[in-house]
Amino acid sequence: MSDTKRLTTTAGAPIADNQNSLTAGAHGPLLMQDYQLLEKLAHQNRERIPERVVHAKGWGAFGTLRITGDISAYTRAKALQPGTETPMLARFSTVAGEMGAADHERDVRGFALKFYTEEGNWDLVGNNTPVFFIRDPYKFPDFIHTQKRHPRSNLRSPTAMWDFWSLSPESLHQVSILMSDRGLPRTPVNMNGYGSHTYSLWNDAGERFWVKFHFKTQQGHSHYTNREGEEIVGKTREGYQEALFGMIEAGEFPRWTLQVQIMPEADAEKTPYNPFDLTKVWPHADYPPIEIGVMELNRNPDNYFAEIEQAAFSPSNIVPGIGHSPDKMLQARVFSYADAHRYRLGTHYEALPVNQPKCPVHHYHKDGSMNFFGQKTGAVDAYYEPNSMGGATEDPSVMEPPLKISGDAARYNHRDGNDDYSQPRALHDLMTDDQRARLYMNTAESMQGVPQHIIDRALANYDKVSPAYGDGIRAALRELAGARAAAE
Numbered sequence: 001m002s003d004t005k006r007l008t009t010t011a012g013a014p015i016a017d018n019q020n021s022l023t024a025g026a027h028g029p030l031l032m033q034d035y036q037l038l039e040k041l042a043h044q045n046r047e048r049i050p051e052r053v054v055h056a057k058g059w060g061a062f063g064t065l066r067i068t069g070d071i072s073a074y075t076r077a078k079a080l081q082p083g084t085e086t087p088m089l090a091r092f093s094t095v096a097g098e099m100g101a102a103d104h105e106r107d108v109r110g111f112a113l114k115f116y117t118e119e120g121n122w123d124l125v126g127n128n129t130p131v132f133f134i135r136d137p138y139k140f141p142d143f144i145h146t147q148k149r150h151p152r153s154n155l156r157s158p159t160a161m162w163d164f165w166s167l168s169p170e171s172l173h174q175v176s177i178l179m180s181d182r183g184l185p186r187t188p189v190n191m192n193g194y195g196s197h198t199y200s201l202w203n204d205a206g207e208r209f210w211v212k213f214h215f216k217t218q219q220g221h222s223h224y225t226n227r228e229g230e231e232i233v234g235k236t237r238e239g240y241q242e243a244l245f246g247m248i249e250a251g252e253f254p255r256w257t258l259q260v261q262i263m264p265e266a267d268a269e270k271t272p273y274n275p276f277d278l279t280k281v282w283p284h285a286d287y288p289p290i291e292i293g294v295m296e297l298n299r300n301p302d303n304y305f306a307e308i309e310q311a312a313f314s315p316s317n318i319v320p321g322i323g324h325s326p327d328k329m330l331q332a333r334v335f336s337y338a339d340a341h342r343y344r345l346g347t348h349y350e351a352l353p354v355n356q357p358k359c360p361v362h363h364y365h366k367d368g369s370m371n372f373f374g375q376k377t378g379a380v381d382a383y384y385e386p387n388s389m390g391g392a393t394e395d396p397s398v399m400e401p402p403l404k405i406s407g408d409a410a411r412y413n414h415r416d417g418n419d420d421y422s423q424p425r426a427l428h429d430l431m432t433d434d435q436r437a438r439l440y441m442n443t444a445e446s447m448q449g450v451p452q453h454i455i456d457r458a459l460a461n462y463d464k465v466s467p468a469y470g471d472g473i474r475a476a477l478r479e480l481a482g483a484r485a486a487a488e
C-alpha cells in the first residue's frame with residue numbers, strides 16, 4: 001500500500017485494523033492496551049473549543065482586495081497603494097446567537113476582514129452597520145448580557161433588551177438600523193460592511209488623517225421580512241452558509257466596492273458631533289465617500305474549523321500607514337480581541353495557518369503551549385533583544401506619527417451634551433413610507449411581552465427622534481394587540 005494512503009496513528013505508525021476494538025474474546029471486555037481506541041475517544045472529547053463569546057455563528061471565504069483609486073497622499077500603507085492586490089479572508093456572523101443559531105434571524109451582522117499585507121496582517125473587524133449601540137466600552141459586557149440568555153429561564157429576554165436600550169438613548173441609531181430592512185439581509189453578500197470606527201491614515205510625511213472604511217455591496221441590498229425569515233428558518237437554519245458557499249462553488253464571486261471618507265486631522269476639533277463617537281456617522285455631504293477599490297470573495301475554505309472557526313480577527317492588527325483613533329470603543333477592542341483569542345485558541349493563535357501573516361515574522365516571544373515554530377528572531381542564538389547575534393531589530397522608519405491628545409484623567413459622562421436624536425432622525429427621514437411601516441412593526445414585534453413602563457420609556461426616546469416615529473410604533477403596537485385579542 002502507498003504511504004500516502006496508509007492509515008496511521010498520530011505518531012505515524014501504520015494501523016492494522018480500524019474496524020474492531022481489541023477485546024478478550026469476541027464478546028469483550030475491552031483491553032486497556034487498545035491505545036488507538038482510547039486515543040479516538042480522547043480526541044473526540046477535545047473536538048470543541050470555546051465558541052466566540054459574541055458573533056459565534058459565522059460564514060467565511062477567501063478573496064482579494066484590489067486598489068483602483070489613489071490615496072497615496074494620505075497613507076503609506078502598502079495594501080492601499082494604487083494597483084495593489086492583497087489576499088484576504090472575510091468572516092460574516094450574527095452577534096447574539098450561539099454557534100448553532102439559525103442564520104436568518106434579525107440581528108446586526110459581523111463583517112470581519114483580514115488582509116494579509118506585505119507588512120503584516122491588517123484586520124478590519126466591522127459590522128454591516130456604520131454605528132453601534134453604545135459609545136463607552138464600560139457598557140459592552142452589560143449590553144451583551146441583554147442579548148444573551150436570561151440566567152434563570154435560559155431564554156432570550158426582550159425585557160432585558162428594551163430595559164437597557166430605553167435607558168441608553170445612544171442606542172437609538174443602531175436599534176433603528178437593526179429594526180429596519182437592513183436588520184435581516186437575504187444573504188451575506190446582500191449587505192454593506194463598515195469599519196464603523198474612525199481609524200487613521202498616515203503618510204510618509206508623518207501627516208495623520210481620520211478615516212472611515214465602507215464596503216458597498218455590488219450584489220445590491222436585499223432583505224427579508226420577519227415572516228419570510230421565519231419561513232426560511234422553518235426549512236433551513238443554514239441559509240447563509242448555503243448561499244455563500246454555494247455561490248463561490250458555482251464561480252459567482254461576490255464583490256464589494258471599497259470607499260473611504262477622509263477627514264483632515266484638525267477638523268476633529270470643528271465638527272458639531274464627536275467624530276470618534278461610534279454612535280454617529282460622518283454625513284456624506286461633509287465627507288464624501290471616495291471609491292478606492294474592490295473586494296472579491298472567490299475561494300471557499302477547505303476546512304471550516306481550521307480556517308473559519310480558528311480565524312482570529314483583532315482591531316489591534318494594524319500596519320504602517322494605518323492607525324487607531326481616540327474612539328474609546330476602539331481602544332477597548334484593541335485589548336479585548338487578542339485576549340479572547342489567547343483564551344479561545346491558545347497562546348500561539350497567530351501561528352495557525354489561517355492567522356499566519358504572509359510576510360516574514362520575527363519576534364522574541366518564547367516557548368508557551370503549542371509552540372511548534374521554535375524561535376522567530378532571525379538567528380539561532382538570538383532569544384533576547386538587544387543581542388549581538390544578528391537577531392531581528394526594530395525599524396524606526398515605520399514609526400507612527402505622534403497622536404495629539406490632551407485632557408485630565410477622569411470618568412467623563414459620555415451622555416453629557418450628546419445629541420442622540422438628529423442622526424436617527426436623518427435615517428428615519430430618508431426611508432420610504434413602506435420602509436418606515438416595516439421599521440415600526442419590527443420594533444413593535446420585538447417589544448412583545450415587555451413591561452409597559454419600559455415600552456413607555458422607549459417610546460419617549462423615539463418621540464424625541466420624531467413624533468412620527470413614536471406614533472408609528474404606538475400604532476403598530478395597537479395593531480398587534482388587536483390581532484392578539486381577535487385570536488383569543
Ligand code: NDP
Binds near residue numbers: 192216284285423
Ligand atoms: P446620505 O443620504 O448621504 O446617506 C444615506 C445613507 O443611508 C446611504 O449610504 C444609504 O446606504 C444608507 N441607508 C439607506 N437606508 C438605510 C437603512 N435602512 N439603514 C441604514 N442605512 C441606510 O445621508 P447622510 O450621510 O447625511 O446620512 C443620513 C443617515 O443615513 C445617517 O444618519 C445614517 O443613519 C445613515 N447612514 C449614513 C452613512 C454615512 O456614512 N454617512 C452610512 C450608512 C447609513 P447605501 O449607500 O448603501 O444605499
Ligand code: HEM
Binds near residue numbers: 195
Ligand atoms: C467578536 C469584543 C464591539 C464586531 C468579538 C469577540 C469579542 C468582542 C471578545 C470574540 C472574539 C473571538 O473570540 O474571536 C468586543 C468589545 C467591544 C466590541 C469588548 C466593544 C468595546 C464591536 C464593534 C464591532 C464588533 C463596535 C463592529 C464595528 C465584531 C465582529 C466579531 C466580534 C465582526 C466577530 C469576528 C469574527 O468573525 O471572528 N467582539 N466587541 N465588535 N466583534 Fe466585537
